Amino acid sequence: MANTPHGGVLKDLYLRDANKQTILAAEAETLPSIILTDRQLCDLELILNGGFSPLEGFLNQKDYESVVEKMRLANGLLWTIPITLDVSKEQIEESKIAPSKRIALLDPRDYTALAILTVEDVYQPNKAKEAELVYGANDLAHPAVTYLHEIAKEFNVGGSLEAIQTPSHYDYVANRYTPTELRAHFKKLQWTRVVAFQTRNPMHRAHRELTVRAARQRKAHLLIHPVVGLTKPGDIDHYTRVRVYKALMPKYPNGMAELSLLPLAMRMGGPREAVWHALIRKNHGVTHFIVGRDHAGPGKNSQGVDFYGPYDAQILVEEYKNEIGIEIVPFQMVTYSPDTDEYIPADEVPEGVKTLNISGTELRRRLKTGLSIPEWFSYPEVVQVLRQSHPPRNQQGFTIFFTGLHASGKNAIARALQVSLNQESTRSVSLLASENSRAELSSELGFSKRDRDINIARQAFVAGELTRAGAAAIVAPIAPYNDARNAAKKTIEQFGGFYLVHVATPLEECIKRDRDGIYERAKRGEIKEFTGLDAPYEVPTNADLTIDITQQSVSQAVHEIILLLEKDGYIGSA
Ligand SMILES: Nc1ncnc2c1ncn2[C@@H]1O[C@H](COP(=O)(O)OS(=O)(=O)O)[C@@H](OP(=O)(O)O)[C@H]1O
Structure with a gap:
């Protein structure tokens, strides 16, 4: 016999509401709606399928306060974590959320109506108190406390739910x-x-x-x-x-x-x-x-x-x-x-008996660097799965992000680097040359700070996706602003390597090398806001490599980048 549900009855709202789901779905079309957050979606799924029995909705104020203070619902039943539907003041005003109102709750992925909430009350939780009593401290180092203060909105809406349909799943x-x-x-x-x-x-x-x-x-x-x-x-x-x-x-x-x-959202x-x-x-x-x-x-x-x-x-x-x-x-x-192999x-563990363990951090280090993972620790089939998701560095993607003035030589180095990396057979190499990026991604943009920032963000997005897919991406914009370069780094490095290479050729040298005479035209006022003349270039202080083409040949510059990649394990075998 399966165990009795908490409170005695399994609150499977899908079963309960099965015969009125078509009517509820039609009604939802006419109602104001709330688009759920990822956490609310998880909570909703477990309320509707009975995983959170005896809950039949999101906690009203009485239940919320009782759970926070006494670890019990207002009826005395044990319940330790507040399950709340947080909303902003704007959402309350826009959807006119008030007691007895009916609100459709929508799946954030496709806006399907999953349930209808009949509002009981709208209240402002005491977040500091919730953090202290539920999580033990009002300390932002706790992920649930950070969520409470920085992500959860100001108000909670309590009320009961009627089930329209389950959230769709496409995995497993x-x-x-x-x-x-x-x-x-x-x-x-x-x-x-x-x-x-x-x-x-x-x-x-x-x-x-x-x-x-x-x-x-x-x-x-x-x-x-x-x-x-x-x-x-x-x-x-x-x-x-x-x-x-x-x-x-x-x-x-x-x-x-x-x-x-x-499908639980842990706290x-x-x-x-x-x-x-x-x-x-x-x-x-x-x-x-x-x-x-x-x-x-x-x-x-x-x-x-x-x-x-x-x-x-x-x-x-x-x-x-x-x-x-x-x-x-x-x-x-x-x-x-190890002595008894068990x-x-x-x-x-008896006194003096040696034991072995590999911590989560050590395991991640071994996966990252491709080091061995012993059979006593895990099964080869498990290790193989982990290795597929955590390929060693020499199979991960990376981006080389050049920055420098017009005619600094960055385009020549970028092209040479592409050729050099093509010698390796392990990755596809994509060069987003500045003129291509401007033509293909940013043709409507000019050279104001705002437009340049958008241009860089678009290139970072593409480079990030290439990096995620395991490719080598080379971008070579002027990228004159620190904040845009830092934002690009943040976008890309979550997926693999990121290297900022500053081609620091002095302005006078760039002007000398500028065969198309662009600087001359800018000086004559034919091109406005030209970087280095009447628009700023913020010299990076966090470059991984600085190259001055007056001191180094293109070949030497490329070799320095290759050495950097080798040192970190992105090229060559581990
Ligand atoms: N006002 C102004 N300032 C700077 N550059 C200008 C400007 N107007 C046109 N150009 C030409 O556009 C190329 C620079 O584009 P970027 O996309 O690299 O610039 S940015 O990163 O968005 O600042 C750059 O060419 P390359 O350096 O050959 O790529 C410039 O010739």
């Missing part, structure tokens, strides 16, 4: 189960005792060992139930993680474990989040839930101290275990003993 659709579907699946498999494992990270041998031990101890089957909604900023993307989980599943004995993806709320996670699993029909060390931990606060103690989450779930109604399986991380719980 077959692995996504609603609570109703999961309960039916357990029934079909004749699973009665199920221990769920929550994760937002890739899984390796230690996790397989830990979950099998938990199943063995409780004579239960296993549900691997990872979060694929929103996790901690900087986490490995869920596409990669799901491929990892799929590579890991065959490592369990046949029939022991199932994988289901949970990294430690102890309170652990209780919330347990309630969500209970709603999915699970009977046991693993709570490990530092469950849903956000890391360190602004003083460099951990927000929560490593076992705070275990302590809180233990305190409320009767009300949660799911058996908590507290678990120590397991660690590898994994043992960290607290059972």
